[in-house]
Amino acid sequence: MHVLKRDGRKEPVHFDEITARIETLCYDLDMNYVDPSAIALHVISDLYSGVTTVELDNLASEIAASMIDQHPDYATLAARIAVSNLHKETRDIFSEVIADLYHTKSSITNKCLSLISEKYYKIIQSNADKLNSAIMYDRDFNYSYTTFKMLETNHLLKLNGKIVERPQHMLMRVAVAIHGEDVDKAIETYNYLSEQYFVYPAQTLDTACTVTQQMASSFLLTMSGDSIDGILDTLERSAVLCHYNGEIGFNVHCIRAKNTPIRGTGGVSNGLVPMLKAYNTSIATVSRSDKNIEQITVYLEPWHADIFEFLDLKKNIGEEKLRAKDMCYALWTPDLFMQRVFDDDIWSLMCPHECPELIETYGEKFKLLYTRYEKEGRFRKQIKARDLWLLIIQTQFETGTPYIVYKDHCNHKTNHQNLGTIKCSSFSTEIIHYSSSDEIAMCNTASIAVNMFVDSTKRTFDFNKLKETVKIVTNNLDKMIEVNFYPLPETKLSCEKHRAIGIGIQGLADAFILMRYPFESKEARTLNIQIFETLYYGALEASCEIAIEKGPYESYKDSPVSKGMLQYDMWIAQPTNLWNWDTLKKKIEEHGVRNSLLIAQMSDAFMAQMLENNVSVEPYKSNIYVIHALSKQFRFVKPRLLRDLIEKGLWDENTCNKIISNNGSIQDIESIPDELKQLYKTAWEMPQKTIFEMAACRGPFIDQSQCLNVHMIDDPLEKLTSMHFYAWESGMKSSICHLMINGSEGE
Incomplete structure (x- = not known):
């Protein structure tokens, strides 16, 4: 051989x-x-x-x-x-790899197919020595087997099917894409990325420095109009955004209900279902994603007369012509509906064509207009609000959607109040921007690994280092607005006017474990608040400093922040004494801020996997993880628990097998002490109210919203209602996004 x-x-x-x-x-x-x-x-x-x-x-x-x-x-x-x-x-010289990607030719046609843009090719070649010498290839060995294989399969750039890029090349490429000629800043960003302090979403890593550098992953789209032209124009916009791998939230409140007369043709409207069915079919033909996942969440207000058909769109039973299963669905829910469910009152279903301006109002104005239409008899049908609510909950239990987002909280607690009424959220509910027929909101995001700021020996958290990192991320995301490729002019218009960005965290559960705080402890709740307070403070401080140099964003005038109203003021909450908010407010009053929105807590499994952390702000779902090798799955105990068991002399094959047989739970293993059982309690083993209480506590420092995952075992319908109402009464902007029941995900 x-x-x-x-x-x-x-x-x-x-x-x-x-x-x-x-x-x-x-x-x-x-x-x-x-x-x-x-x-x-x-x-x-x-x-x-x-x-x-x-x-x-x-x-x-x-x-x-x-x-x-x-x-x-x-x-x-x-x-x-x-x-x-x-x-x-692969080559070990970054500039040579970029040259290969720039000069590449098709193996079939022999024509030039440059992956790298000429602009960045020239920057990298002009600064080759400095950039090449800054790369630390040993840091590639910090990736786990599963993370590396994920990068190798889906994200490292290839030439004619062969990988030519290393992970460190990819990170330097991202840093150069953001900073361009400012090589020192690019190297600073590279070091933070490679030392795993923060990470950008897959869309950013994949397109940085390429000929179509579309680095944003979230878009918010409003229908162009309730007409054939408006429907087709919005479909075209959605198709373009999906083609560039965008994830979209868009609202259809303005589309007239089924059987509404159409003056121009003499016919009647077919309502939402045929339109959304067409969107569902069309988007699949233009999406460049090779994974069969949804890219769109459709938002509807629950007073719309087509609400029942809307709720059925994702169901697995019924006529296929009435289903559109490849999109997600969400309700843009006014307070009035929640109050009527609570009071067991009547709810009226209306057509937006016959009851105009409901989508343009919120709060007390919405209530007055809605009740006026009721008195005038303009409704199509009246039902018990609780009957509709029970159908919503049952549908959520069966399909994972609709997500519930609270229209009034989103509008009352946003810095976009001066722009108009916000009509929807993003694909996963964490992005809350103003959008209109003329503006498509677009948001660049990043995720910071908060476990990196824990000294596990001293059990201290370095808030100053976190703030420093947040400021670097804020500057980077602001620069990305200047260098993004914009798929549509409406996205460029929105970004340049409002300059919204979204910073979130990952590894909160990992930070708690390193600090030896059980997830449900008072100490964990305090740290949760202080982390997000630091996030918001650092981002505002950095944005203000950019505004000193470049001026505030274009639509700053008359915004709540311009009037001294920060997010925690909108919640009628007080920050801790961790930071000097009075001084920062005076600085903002004098100079303004460069970015209209700053904090958005996403739940991105890719970004968490990149940095080997637990997803987002969630507790562990399990204490075991899966490795794929030799076409098989191998389950094993998560490293943090494993280290603790080894240190206490409790690790052996028998313990390993017990944890695996208990689906990642250690609660029933007698040999493991209570201290570790409390520390490694999974999401399935703690009251979900804990998740919502922590979300509500950090809400005053999140000026966009949060994507929350909920895990339930028993009595899901009753508990779902309780959770949604707790979230609403707590003032949260959204409640459940991803619902997981009995160990399975209802997404």
Whole structure:
């Protein structure tokens, strides 16, 4: 048997050489458990003559990953083998990789197919020495096996199907895309990214420095109008945004209800369902996503006469011509509806064509207009508000949607009050911007890993370092507004007028564990508030400093912030004494801010996976995780719990098997002390009211909104109602986005 080397030479297969190759990557591992020769033996048994060294390394890394049940160091070794393999297959000079991507030609047509834009190619070549020398390739080995394979499969740039980029190249590419000629700032951003303090969404990593640098992932779209031209124009806009991998929230409140007369044709309207069915079908034909996932959430106010048909759109039963299952759905819910459900009162269904201006009003004005239309008999039908509510909850239980977003809270607690009525949120409810037929809201986002600011030895949290990092992220996101590719002129108009950005966090549960705070503890709740207070303070301070240099954003005048009204003022809440808010308010009063909105708490699994943290602000769903290798799934205990068990001398194969058999729970394992049981309690094992209480506590420092996941086991319908009303009464802008029941996700 022979192996085909990377340079094309054939050499005999040697067991000792394979073992030696693996041994070189075993530094700092526990060699009492890790056995390179065992991996080599598995590799030899699966070989065939003519196998390449690339295939050898891939096989070795998969075998190492599959042995994780013997010791967690095998996962580390698997990642090292995979990363080392990529390093051997790619150039180690960043500027040369960019040159290859710029000068690339199609292997079929031989025509130039530059992936990198000329602007960034020239910047990188002009500053090649400085950029090349700043890259630290050893940091690639900090990625886990699963994270690295995710990057390798979906995000590292390729030439004619072959990966040419390393993770560190990708991060430097993102940094240069943001800062351009400011190489020192680019290197600063690169270091923060590669040291895993923060990360951008996949859309940013994928398109940075490319010829279509569309780095934003969230868009908010309002119908162009209730007409054939308006419907088709909005469809075209949606298609363009989906083509550029955008995730869209758009509202259809203005579309006249079924059977409403159409003066121009003499016919009647077919209502929402055929229109949304057409959108559902059309978007799939233009989406560039190779994963079968939704990209659109459709928002409707619950007084619309087509509400019942709207709620059925995602159901798995019924006539297919009445279904549009590839989109998500949400209710833009006024306080009046929630109050009538609470009071067990009557609810009137109306047509927006026959009852105009309801979508343009909120709060008391909406209530007065709605009740006037009721008195005038303009409604199509009257029903018990609770009957509609029960249908909403039942549909949410069955399909995961509709999401519930509170129209009045979103409008009363936004810095966009001076622009007009906000009519919808984003795909996952965390982005709350003003949009109109002339403006498509667009938001660049980033996620900060808050566990990075914990000193686990001293059990202290470095708020000053967090603030410093937030300010860097704020500056970066503001710069991205200038360098983004805008798919439509309406997106550029909105971004340049309002300059909204969205900063969130990940790893809150990891930070609690490092601080030794159980998720439900008072200490955890206090830290939760202080983290988001720091986030908001740092972002405002940075935005004000940018405004000193460049001036406030265009639509700043008459905004709540311009009148000294910050987010916590809108909540009628007080900050802690952690930061000097009075001084910052005076500074803002004098200079303004550069960005209309700053904080949005997203729940992005990709960004959390990138930095090896728990998603968003959630508790752990499970204390086990899954590794994919050799076409199989291998479950193993999460590293933080594993380290604690090893330190206490509690780790053995029996404990491992018990945790796995208990689906990641440690609550019924007698050998594990109560201290760890409290610390590693999963989302399924704690009252969901805890999640909402913490969300409400940080709400005064989130000027957009939050994407919340909820986990329930028993009596879901009754609990769902309780949760939604608790969120509404607490003043939150949205309640449940992703609903998970009995261990499964209702998304």
